[in-house]
Amino acid sequence: MGTAERRGAPGESVAERSQARRHKQAPDRDISGTERTAGRGGDEPRQDYRPLWVEEPAHRHPLPDPVRRAAVRAVLVISVTLIQAMVAFLCTLAGSWLAFPMVISGVASTVVATWAVVDVWVTRQVWNQRYGVVSEPSSTARALRRERRARRRQERVSVGDQERIRRTGGAGRLSHS
Template identity: 75%
Template sequence: MDTEERPKALSAAPVTIAGKAEAGMEVAGDSRAGEAPGAQRQLWVDEPAVRPRLPDPVRTAAVRAVIITSLTLMQAMVAYLCTLAGSWLAFPMVLSSVGSTVVATWGVLDVWVTRQVWNQRNGVVSVPSSTARQLRRERRKARRVARRTARTRQREERSRRSTRRLSQA
């Protein structure tokens, strides 16, 4: 994306350096140069995301993994400091840090597996010629044909029933 196409973010407040902004002088970094005094301006400009948002299951697994990993790192730091201090708590903390490391590894692998499963089930449609999109089109077409034939059979069955009733009456 060219830099000319992107909207420029505006600063939230005018820059004041040694009272220059109050005196009306232009200050480096003040983006309101040339604007009418008292004009409203936006605090920020939303820019479209460069990458799409992660799917919900993958994002949930990633948040869980980050929390578990950060707790494991804190626990390892406490174990290290307890070891340096010669505290009785050092040995239990080291043992629990080893266990937490296993859980954190599982959490990170969970993100990877969840992402792979989501990609397999939903397909990654990144270009118009994607095979996932083509497969979905074919499945939709097959479903439409199946529904159409089922409706036709039902109509034929109804018409047969009605002709039998009329012939019996």
């Protein structure tokens, strides 16, 4: 707010300036528009209640529970590993006897943290393989199956024709060579 706005117009009283300032302030969130104007005689309409935020639908589905559990485990193990690495570094700088055991446990924790990350990946793949596949066949898969069935049917018909010709002893053939 600039100096000219603070001081107001030369003929403006202090009461008028404070009332103007009051109207510029943010509206009360817990009072509806009709209750706000009722106290002032309804001389000035105010904005109705506006929510603080608008819920938007999530673009992605949340993680399945087994994958979420594995991810939480991995985050906890990785955080403990990072803390151990920091403590090992600080113990090494201080020349403490704890430096060697912390480095050894840090190496072991790194192996466990790697396993935890791989566990998240494997759990996610397994969940997608079991539950993530939509059971509706796509139109291309349906067309391929239809073509495959027609080919098998044609092969059965041709094999049946050959069997019938063999059973009749060659009768019906155009040539006997």
